Amino acid sequence: MMPSAPARSRKTQIDHTATALFRARGYAATSMRELATALGLEAGSLYSHIKSKEEILHRVCFGLADEFFAGFDSATADAAAPVATQLRQAIEAHVRVLTRDSAASAVFLHEWRHLSEPARTEFLALRDRYEAGFRTLIARGLATGELHAPDAAFAALTLLASLNWLPSWYRPDGKLSPDEIAHRLAEQLLSGLAG
Amino acid sequence: MMPSAPARSRKTQIDHTATALFRARGYAATSMRELATALGLEAGSLYSHIKSKEEILHRVCFGLADEFFAGFDSATADAAAPVATQLRQAIEAHVRVLTRDSAASAVFLHEWRHLSEPARTEFLALRDRYEAGFRTLIARGLATGELHAPDAAFAALTLLASLNWLPSWYRPDGKLSPDEIAHRLAEQLLSGLAG
DNA sequence: TTTTCTTGCTAACGAGCGTTAGCAAGCATA
DNA sequence: TATGCTTGCTAACGCTCGTTAGCAAGAAAA
Numbered sequence: 001m002m003p004s005a006p007a008r009s010r011k012t013q014i015d016h017t018a019t020a021l022f023r024a025r026g027y028a029a030t031s032m033r034e035l036a037t038a039l040g041l042e043a044g045s046l047y048s049h050i051k052s053k054e055e056i057l058h059r060v061c062f063g064l065a066d067e068f069f070a071g072f073d074s075a076t077a078d079a080a081a082p083v084a085t086q087l088r089q090a091i092e093a094h095v096r097v098l099t100r101d102s103a104a105s106a107v108f109l110h111e112w113r114h115l116s117e118p119a120r121t122e123f124l125a126l127r128d129r130y131e132a133g134f135r136t137l138i139a140r141g142l143a144t145g146e147l148h149a150p151d152a153a154f155a156a157l158t159l160l161a162s163l164n165w166l167p168s169w170y171r172p173d174g175k176l177s178p179d180e181i182a183h184r185l186a187e188q189l190l191s192g193l194a195g
Numbered sequence: 196m197m198p199s200a201p202a203r204s205r206k207t208q209i210d211h212t213a214t215a216l217f218r219a220r221g222y223a224a225t226s227m228r229e230l231a232t233a234l235g236l237e238a239g240s241l242y243s244h245i246k247s248k249e250e251i252l253h254r255v256c257f258g259l260a261d262e263f264f265a266g267f268d269s270a271t272a273d274a275a276a277p278v279a280t281q282l283r284q285a286i287e288a289h290v291r292v293l294t295r296d297s298a299a300s301a302v303f304l305h306e307w308r309h310l311s312e313p314a315r316t317e318f319l320a321l322r323d324r325y326e327a328g329f330r331t332l333i334a335r336g337l338a339t340g341e342l343h344a345p346d347a348a349f350a351a352l353t354l355l356a357s358l359n360w361l362p363s364w365y366r367p368d369g370k371l372s373p374d375e376i377a378h379r380l381a382e383q384l385l386s387g388l389a390g
Numbered sequence: 391t392t393t394t395c396t397t398g399c400t401a402a403c404g405a406g407c408g409t410t411a412g413c414a415a416g417c418a419t420a
Numbered sequence: 421t422a423t424g425c426t427t428g429c430t431a432a433c434g435c436t437c438g439t440t441a442g443c444a445a446g447a448a449a450a
Contacts, residue, residue, distance in 0.1 A: 032437080032439080044440075044441095052438080
């Protein structure tokens with residue numbers, strides 16, 4: 001039992017490489033032989049570290065769900081803060097997760113459908129719960145008059161939609177930093193485009 | 196040569212059913228045998244009507260691209276109209292295409308990556324050109340002061356992101372009509388959430 | 391030293407994949 | 421009647437898939 005554990009075990013490396021491939025080619029179109037080659041291994045060797053292909057997908061999807069919840073919870077920890085502030089912080093937390101690991105985020109957003117039951121249903125329940133967090137936050141803002149929209153559910157869906165497109169164009173070496181992106185997104189979504 | 200042509204040839208039926216399957220399971224995870232079964236055929240029989248699996252994907256993706264361009268062009272035909280009006284109409288045209296065939300739209304948005312070269316590159320060029328339409332429209336609005344945002348490219352990306360999430364939750368039998376959805380989206384994106 | 395864990399290999403399994411060849415029935419046109 | 425198009429079948433092809441069994445080398449732990 002090594003005290004200074006290696007920062008990235010073989011299993012973690014597999015997850016990481018698989019995530020990049022799943023994002024680029026899609027889960028179904030990524031073969032275990034491709035994954036093995038990308039890691040400098042033979043296909044069979046992967047199974048010394050993992051139980052199945054889907055196990056990787058499961059870990060990526062549910063691991064990222066945890067991160068999203070953690071971000072939202074800390075953004076809304078101060079329930080006494082103005083709703084607009086909490087919403088802005090939640091947006092920024094969401095963007096921070098998306099930019100910290102955009103490959104995993106893309107997999108989380110698009111490849112969950114390849115989970116088999118019951119994981120698929122569990123995942124959708126988690127996602128619903130997360131969206132509900134934004135929905136009720138916006139609903140509270142509508143009630144206090146801090147926000148205005150015809151429908152909280154509709155507004156929440158649109159807001160998350162704008163954010164969730166990010167992994168498909170975000171590049172870590174782009175000219176905008178994650179914080180700048182988060183700030184601009186929050187600004188544009190809260191204030192709109194019209195002058 | 197029948198004058199009253201059958202509204203849906205066998206080929207069109209195949210495209211339509213395949214689109215639904217591609218959307219639900221993804222292109223790579225949909226087999227020709229599944230597709231054949233859904234049509235009440237054997238797998239080999241499909242090839243009396245189509246040349247390959249990818250041919251279907253190609254037709255769906257490029258066919259929808261045509262629709263998007265047609266919508267944008269007619270929305271911005273009156274170049275003398277206020278930019279905000281043109282933008283609103285372009286948003287509504289985009290939403291109209293998305294809702295008229297949300298399955299094909301979902302395939303257009305997510306499955307194009309399974310096109311092989313050179314189709315894939317051609318498709319991305321088309322998509323870029325379409326996005327550029329929104330980008331320059333917004334840029335003109337910024338120049339005239341009708342719109343305000345720190346960056347036209349960023350704003351265009353966010354705007355399309357909000358719209359393109361629609362096929363993943365839109366249901367034709369939902370409580371909002373396509374026109375209402377289009378109107379609310381345009382309103383929310385142009386005016387923002389903040390009160 | 392002995393044991394155990396980690397890591398990786400080769401070879402193969404059963405299954406499913408997209409696709410093709412060859413054939414045939416039904417129908418519209420000539 | 422004869423022709424040719426549309427539609428669909430059966431059977432099979434070569435290939436790739438995810439996964440497993442069995443083995444072995446090296447490092448760590450006892």
